[in-house]
Amino acid sequence: MLADLLKEVFWSLSGNKVRSGLTILGIVIGIASVIVMVAIGQGAKASVTSSIESIGSNLIMIMPGSQRVGGVSQGGGSSETLTEEDADAIKNQISNAKAVAPAVTGRYQITAKGNNANTQVVGTVADYAVVRNVSMSSGSFFSESQIRSSAKVAILGPDTRDELFGENVSPVGQNIRINKIEFLVIGVAKSKGGSGFNNQDDIIYVPLTSAQHYLSGNDYVNNISVTAADQDSMASVQSQITKLLLSRHKITDSAQADFSIMNQNDIISTASSVTGTFTILLSSIAGISLLVGGIGIMNMMLTTVTERTREIGLRKAVGIKKMYINLQFLAEAVALTFLGGMLGIILGWLASLLVTKFVSSLTTEVSLSSILLAFGVSTAIGIIFGFYPARRAANLSPIEALRYE
Template identity: 45%
Template sequence: MIEIRDIGKKYAMGGTTVHALRGVSLTINDGEFVAIMGPSGSGKSTLMHILGLLDTPDTGEYLLDGRPVSRLTEDELAVLRRDTVGFVFQQFNLLSRMSAAENVALPLLYSRRGMSAGKGVEFLEKVGIADRAGHTPAELSGGQQQRVAIARALVNAPKIIFADEPTGNLDSASEKEIMELLRSLNRQGITVVVVTHEEEIGRQAGRIIRMRDGIVQQDDAAATVADVVPVPSKESKTTRSGSGGTLAEYFEHFRQGFRTLLANKVRTALSMLGILIGVAAVVAMLALGTGAQKAIEAQIASLGSNLLVLRSGSMRMGGVRMESGASTRLTMEDAAAIGQKIKSVKETSPAVTGRGQAGFQNKNWNTSIFGVMPSYARMHSAVPPVGRFFTVEENSRRQRVAVIGMRIVRELFGDRNPIGEMIKIRKINFMVIGILPEKGANSFHDQDDLVVIPLLTAMYRVLGKNYVDYIDIEIEQAEDMEAAQDSTMEIMLSRHRIPPSLQQDAFTIRNMADIQNAVSASGRIMSLLLASIAAISLLVGGIGIMNIMLVSVTERTREIGLRKAIGARRADVMAQFLSEAVVVSVFGGVTGIILGWLITVVMSALAGWATSVSLGAVTLAFVFSALVGVVFGIYPARKAARLNPIVALRYE
């Protein structure tokens, strides 16, 4: 039963206050067929909107089935609109992109029963147009569209049908069909309230309420009363009004969102463009940064891991060795002493360096000469992929054997296999027994432009040195590196009797682990910087999505009003628009990931840049793009959800 007591409603129009309703009181019993009549501006539509829970009165009290409506929350009002009330609008308010069956089934989306086109066909059959179930509103006549609207109002089995000028846009034949349909529903026990200004329509109701200037002027039975079979009122249905939604609901929101976006392909593509560019930039930048970091780490690793490099003299200007101390020569005995006195030392490997001409037949190349111990191959990841490294015996016998870098192979031999060939190093014949693995250039030197020969051979046959230039010290565990470094310095200062005033510049120990950590940290910072720059594109893309979604909310204001009129809660409307924002951002993100990967492939192929697309970068880009959709979609979605149903329905 509907009961209103002293209802008042006023609107501010410009500087004028319009009193739409002035102290209206009436009661409508279950099963009645009521026509509310009056001229334009009489307040009849405002009264209907308040009775139908689309609007709220400024004063007075409204009781629906004994419940004070003013005490209900917005979600509770939405549940009543969904389960108790059905609306038939003069303008039909059908969604143009949906078929007739889908329009009818739309209220089911908000009733937790799940939107079903089959259910829509069932109710279209009840109003006599099941054969038009697959047609869109544009393919239906006015009378057919109004029948679809009535079927939509019935799909949740309401107790009350409100029809606002249901025949206002119809021809006379369609008008008769619609009124007969409404009378039939009333005979089934449904309360029907019709707003009309046509006397012939009003006379078909069981009761006429006439309004003028916002007050009830007359309330009596019609001259010709329709045959109404009194039906006991139905008990209120138990409904769920919680804020949560089912998985099927969210799936349907995403499906509808996808269809909406497809209906505006150009706008959707432009919305996606910002996200696409941003994600592609993130993937490409991170791939470039990660690839560069890995390449640098590989070069550092090629110098050896867990290594201390001991040299005489000091290093200045960013680690560049300027000069060696004249009185602090390193010796073979120094290397032996370090290995014996420091327990954490796995092995020591003294070495000498120099430069000289390497020649083969009529070709010559000036290169670096390294005299090293056999352990050099293992300590510096320099095991030859072709041929072999020299042995301890070959070193002790000062054999003239050489392992050459790939630059030497290319310059002296071209495509010829150098293994077993004789080359001249400083005019001394050496047999090539191996080729060093290709390592490329680093900040120190070209690691492929060198010749490696036995240490004793280099010292006494080629370079004429009685001392060594540096000593590689391999430590068992990485955590012992700092302690071993300190111990090495103490041993060297003691052995060479360096006075305190000269100790600072006597020896330099380079910790390869520290260098590797520093380079890795720099690489991570560079990757983060590149990703941050790319993230700005994502931010711009997110702002673009927000802008487009705000435009969409404005364009679809009437649709939002319709959804709220048929039972959508704020959470439902928010979910609808958020799903559209997420669909745009996720599709843009996936496309951006593919584009970013293609960019890295092109950079690697054309520019020769080291790139590495990691799963972490792809995951980060995807998650970030989805978050952009959620974050930048929240404001437009909230704006849509907060719209007043009747204000939204009136929007032009």
């Protein structure tokens, strides 16, 4: 029975290849765009998440500013309220703060051997390597004594190294000039793989004290990064830091705080919700094209029913039951959408690979769930949009149908 049904479907669809092909095309485009859009969305989400995670783990960030005085909001990081002493206090008084790294950041002009670059310079302490997952590919991170003595030493990020010295050249032992002041390169950091915005590889690390003396010229820090002991203690560490800093800065009302504090999970969840919305937007646009494809199927099936009225009449006259006529037309519609779905998935997959290849910042991910969804949706479209034409065919009166010109 099933073999008969499949054969009948095959014969009638292959009887009009051009029309079947064009109808399938509608579904192919719809399914392919859903696959690509979801792949781009999920790829974007993954790349944002990994780029945030490349900063460090269980990270809490404290930044100056953000207090509101009389409705005036100062931009985060612009004011000078945090000091190295705040960082020391956090390290000494909060037990679950595993590592604390205050940092001074700024962009400076760097020159080396006639090359120059404009790069972010981070003045910080040895703990920074722990907090921000910095590991060395050659040389070593600076030591406590180098920090204490304000040594003019620097560690280059891999991209900065490439820019100043060229790839695979070891710059250790060479001098660079940051803001016209000479620093000795003592190491190169490993690539952190963060890409696009927030490039963690185009960077220079110098000791905190050196940055304060030679570059920023004051005793403030731009941010303090804290690593909590584990995921569970993050919330408590965050609230303890808030309490401690409020009392150190002699602020009673927490709404008046002259610093702001963020943890990594907040950033990730915010970013994920943004990319999630983005994915929904893209997929709904693709969904509309799928709907149009479905209406195309219905249109074709209705045309087919009209065109094959006599054939339907004949089938009824030779005693083929209503149910089988209904099934056959439904199966034709489902076969079209199923085929369209298959081709759409293949096309969508290829398109996703092309996107990954040509858009370097984005690695698309075609997930199994989106493939299953595409299959389900395309089959459902066949059933939904094939239902009405099939019923119409099955309910034709054989006498009328045989007489139809």
